[in-house]
Amino acid sequence: MSSRGAVVEFRDVTKRYGQVTAGPGAVDGLSFTVPAGEICVLVGPSGCGKTTSLKMTNRLIEPTSGEILIDGRDVLREDPVTLRRGIGYVIQQVGLFPHQTIADNIATVPRLLRWPEARIRARVGELIDLVGLDPAYAARYPAQLSGGERQRVGVARALAAEPPVMLMDEPFGAVDPIVRERLQDEFLRLHRRLGMTVLFVTHDIDEAIKMGDRVAVMRAGRLVQYATPAELLAEPADEFVARFVGADRGLKRLALIGVGELPLRDAAVVREGEPIAPGGGYVLLLDADRRPVGWVNRARPDLGPDPSSPIVTRETRVKDALSALLAYGVALAVVVDADGRCLGTIGLDDITGLLAAQA
Amino acid sequence: MTPGEPLIRWDWIVSHLDEVVLRLGEHLLLTGIAVSVGFVIAFALALLSLRWPWTYGPATWTTGVLYTIPSLALFALLIPFTGLTLLTAEIGLVGYTLLILLRNIVGGIRSVPADATEAATGMGYTAWQTLWRVQLPLALPVIIAGLRVATITTIGLVTVTALIGQGGLGYFILLGIQRFFSTPLLLGAFLSVALAVAADALLVLAQRALTPWTRSRA
Secondary structure, eight states, rough: OOOOOOOEEEEEEOOOOBSSSSSOOEEEEEEEEEEOOEEOOOEEEEEHHHHHHHHHHHHHSOOEEEEEETTTTTGGGHHHHHHHEEEEEETOOOOOOSSSOOOHTTTTHHHHHOOEEEEHHHHHHHHHHHHHHHGGGGGGGGGGGGHHHHHHHHHHHOOOOOOOOEEEEEETTTTTTHHHHHHHHHHHHHHHHHEEEEEESSSSSSHHHHHOOOOEEEEEEEEEEEEOOHHHHHHHHSHHHHHHTTTTTTHHHHHBBGGGGGOOOOOOEEESOOOOOOOEEEEEEEEETSSSEEEEEEEEEEOBBBBOEEEEETTTTTHHHHHHHHHHHHHHEEEEOSSSOEEEEEEEHHHHHHHHOOO | OOOOOOOHHHHHHHHHHHHHHHHHHHHHHHHHHHHHHHHHHHHHHHHHHHHHHGEEEEEHHHHHHHHHHHHHHHHHHHHHOOOOHHHHHHHHHHHHHHHHHHHHHHHHHTSSSSSHHHHHHHHTOOOHHIIIIIIIHHHHHHHHHHHHHHHHHHHHHHGGGGTTTTTTTTHHHHHHHHHHHHHHHHHHHHHHHHHHHHHHHHHHHHHHHHGGGGGGGO
């Protein structure tokens, strides 16, 4: 059931309201390409033209000039109604139809496409499951659901006909931060499974960095920078982007880097049962399978191994490793492989070195 | 009223049951035609107002003026042209339903949450599909509220059409006044009130049946 993504390309797209080129919501010469299956986040302050750009993709707003191509086909040459049925659309207020049950809401586009009723029923069941809702919700009305649940239904409804492109306008903006985080994680998992191309609008840079394979930073209708989140944080194109991503961009970047990208250090290790050479400092005690047991003080081997040390994998985000180091109050974390075998260590110094290098 | 005569002579009612049924039927028919025709015209005007918003002002102004003309005066004005006919009665009755129906249809559709219509358009509903599948169903409670007021008002007004010979329960009231006879007077008054209450209850039930979502809140 994986829907393959389509390439979305903006070519010199401009939208003017009246004669004014700037003005809120206007877009000026926007060009960028979203590779198939990626999430592209449009981010910027309000009035920067991000929502206008999104709505031009399904022609809720008509561009003044330029082309928007989906897999090479210009959307302006398509019939708007047919075009929209082939594009998933999620908005902040969700826009569920209050007079229809959850099942009927999700069935909206398949019904427009005249799928057989049996296929629609099967698809609705599949989607309710996919977005993690109780099957009993099918017969309920939107007013009976919580905000987060309604937002899940909104996503399910947009996914119903397996669109190759999805447009999401601040889809998680109306829920509280805890629910938002969960919905974001769920959506990322869903996206990995389904692989559609997503245009995602937000004003929240943290959300942009978390959700985006690429981030398009917009200001006053123009594209200021189009880059991966890591590039954006490492090398903001100008002062505006630097301010927009925030003074803590170094820390934010740590959330994007895996421990595996840091140089691993060899630890002084000793196997269980082997003699510990006397001297200063600590040595890492490993069991027969090379799994870490704890640190042993060479000067006082009689105290036994101290197990209080953070253990991370190559995939652990550096930000989380740093949090663990600070929480344990130690300078070294043990890096292990998937089976828990010791690969080496990383230190607080390596992380602060990374921060210094990018500042 | 003749002194010593009871307020209600039940034997008179029993002996006139056929007539009671006839007048009730006439009353219902006059009301039914007026509200149906009124609804069709108001609906057309509402569509016009949604398509070309500038037409809403003139439409409410015109129907507003119609609404303010006293019914007896309106019938008097029409009789030279259309005579003592059903048409005269219905022109007046329909005229009175228009303002309330137009306002409630347009108001109901305008009160539909913008996010629902935006989502509908964004997912590929045509404008017509959005109107029929999203806007009108969601406007139903307001539209039916308008229908209730229009129906009750019309049932009241139909009693007046007896004056131009179109029957209905007003016939009994007229009869009672002409003959100083309280039985038909009270019968006519009671039945028109009962009819109004019954029609209103029926519309409430219809709304409940048609809008199940309004009853299920979390």
